[in-house]
Amino acid sequence: xxxxxxISLLILTLCAVGSGVYWGIVWARVLQTQRGLPTARMGxxxxxxxxxxxDGPAHPPAPTVCVIIPAHNEQATIAGLATSLRxxxxxxxxxIFALDRxxxxxxxxxxxxxxxxxxxxxxxxxxxxxxxAGKVHAIWSALQSPRxxxxxxxxxxxxxxxxxxFADADTSFDPACIxxxxxxxxxxxxxxxxxLSTLTTDRWFETIVQPVAGMELLRQYPPLKANxxxxxxxxxxxxxxxxxxxxxxxxxxxxxxxxELLEDIQLAxxxxxxxxxxxxxxxxxxxxxxxYSDFAAFRRGWKRIYIxxxxxxxxxxxxxxxxxxxxxxxxxxxxxxxVLAGAAVRLQSGxxxxxxxxxxxxxxxxxxxIALALAAALGSxxxxxxxxxxxxxxxxxxxxxxxxxxxxxxxxxxxxxRSYHRPIR
Numbered sequence: 575x576x577x578x579x580x581i582s583l584l585i586l587t588l589c590a591v592g593s594g595v596y597w598g599i600v601w602a603r604v605l606q607t608q609r610g611l612p613t614a615r616m617g618x619x620x621x622x623x624x625x626x627x628x629d630g631p632a633h634p635p636a637p638t639v640c641v642i643i644p645a646h647n648e649q650a651t652i653a654g655l656a657t658s659l660r661x662x663x664x665x666x667x668x669x670i671f672a673l674d675r676x677x678x679x680x681x682x683x684x685x686x687x688x689x690x691x692x693x694x695x696x697x698x699x700x701x702x703x704x705x706x707a708g709k710v711h712a713i714w715s716a717l718q719s720p721r722x723x724x725x726x727x728x729x730x731x732x733x734x735x736x737x738x739x740f741a742d743a744d745t746s747f748d749p750a751c752i753x754x755x756x757x758x759x760x761x762x763x764x765x766x767x768x769x770l771s772t773l774t775t776d777r778w779f780e781t782i783v784q785p786v787a788g789m790e791l792l793r794q795y796p797p798l799k800a801n802x803x804x805x806x807x808x809x810x811x812x813x814x815x816x817x818x819x820x821x822x823x824x825x826x827x828x829x830x831x832x833x834e835l836l837e838d839i840q841l842a843x844x845x846x847x848x849x850x851x852x853x854x855x856x857x858x859x860x861x862x863x864x865x866y867s868d869f870a871a872f873r874r875g876w877k878r879i880y881i882x883x884x885x886x887x888x889x890x891x892x893x894x895x896x897x898x899x900x901x902x903x904x905x906x907x908x909x910x911x912x913v914l915a916g917a918a919v920r921l922q923s924g925x926x927x928x929x930x931x932x933x934x935x936x937x938x939x940x941x942x943x944i945a946l947a948l949a950a951a952l953g954s955x956x957x958x959x960x961x962x963x964x965x966x967x968x969x970x971x972x973x974x975x976x977x978x979x980x981x982x983x984x985x986x987x988x989x990x991x992r993s994y995h996r997p998i999r
Contacts, residue, residue: 617754902967
C-alpha cells in the first residue's frame with residue numbers, strides 16, 4: 575500500500591477514535607442525566623401530587639398559584655395555552671395574561687378561549703419604558719395589577735399567592751402539569767423549578783436543527799450542574815419557572831433583571847447567589863412548545879439565546895462554533911469516510927489497515943448514533959434527525975458564528991417589537 579494511502583487511513587482512524595471518545599463522553603453524560611434527575615411527569619407519582627389533587631379536609635390546603643403569561647402578538651397560539659390552563663386539575667390557581675403592545679388579534683382570541691372563566695384576568699400594556707425589556711416589563715406590570723373582579727377567589731393581589739408561575743404564550747400545559755410541578759417543588763425542597771419543554775418536531779428545522787441547538791445550550795449549562803446543591807451552574811428556561819413567592823421577593827423579582835433579554839438565567843443566578851435552591855427538569859410532555867414558526871425566526875431567536883447565554887462574549891461564541899464544527903461535522907464525516915475508505919482498501923488489497931480503519935469508523939458512528947438516540951429520548955425529539963446531525967450541527971455552528979459577528983459589529987437585537995443594543999461584556 576502506498577505511503578500516502580497508509581497515512582490517509584491513519585488520519586481517518588485517529589479522527590474516528592477521537593469522535594468515538596467524544597461521543598462516548600456524551601453518551602455517559604446523557605445516561606447520568608436520565609438516571610440522576612426525575613422528569614416533570616414523574617412528579618405525578620409523588621404522594622404530594624395525589625394529595626394536591628384531592629385537596630380535601632384530610633390534607634393541608636394546596637398552595638395558591640398565580641400564573642403570569644406575557645404575550646406579544648400571539649394570536650396563533652394564545653387560545654391553545656388558555657384552553658390547556660382551563661383544564662388544569664390543580665385546585666387553587668389563577669392566571670394573568672399580560673398582553674404587551676399587541677397589534678394583532680391576540681386579545682380577541684384570548685377572550686374567546688377564556689369564555690368568562692373567573693380564574694383568568696387580562697392586563698393590557700400599551701408601552702414599554704426605556705431601560706426595560708418588553709417581556710420583563712409585561713411580567714412586572716401584571717404583578718402590580720389589582721384583581722379586577724370582586725367575585726373572584728383569592729389570591730388577591732397576585733403577590734399574595736404562595737407560588738408564582740411564569741410561562742410563555744407559545745406553550746401548552748398537560749392537565750396535570752401544575753400539580754406535578756408543585757409536588758416536585760415541595761419534594762425536592764426547591765425555591766424555583768424550571769422545565770425544559772417538549773418541543774414540537776413537525777417542521778424540517780425542528781427535526782434537524784432544533785435538537786442540535788438544544789444540545790449545544792445544554793452543553794454550556796448541563797442539567798446536572800444546574801441542579802447541583804454545591805458549585806452549581808444556574809440555569810432556567812423562561813418557558814416555565816415556578817417560584818416560591820418568598821424567594822422571588824427576596825431577590826427583587828423581575829425588576830432586578832429589567833433590562834435582560836435572557837432574564838431566566840439571570841433570575842436563576844440571583845437565586846443561587848442569595849442561597850436559594852433551583853431545579854431544572856425535563857418536561858417529558860407535561861409542557862409543550864413551538865418556539866418558532868419558520869427557520870428565519872428560529873435563527874433570530876437562537877442568536878439572541880446564544881448571545882445572552884454566552885454573557886455577550888463573542889470569543890465564547892466563536893469557540894462554541896468551532897467546537898461544534900469539529901465534533902458535529904468534521905469528525906462524523908471523517909468517520910463515514912473511514913468506513914468507506916477502509917472497506918475499499920480491505921476489499922481491493924486485503925490490507926489489515928483497511929480493516930482497522932473501517933472498524934474504527936463504524937464504531938465511532940455507532941457510539942454517536944446511540945448517544946444521539948439517548949439524547950433524543952431525553953428531549954422527546956424525533957429519531958430521524960439523527961441521520962442529518964452533521965447538517966444540523968453545521969447550521970447551528972453558523973448561527974453561533976453569526977451571533978459572534980453581530981455582537982462584534984454592535985448589531986442590535988430585534989425581539990418582540992423592539993430593538994435592543996447589546997454591548998460586548
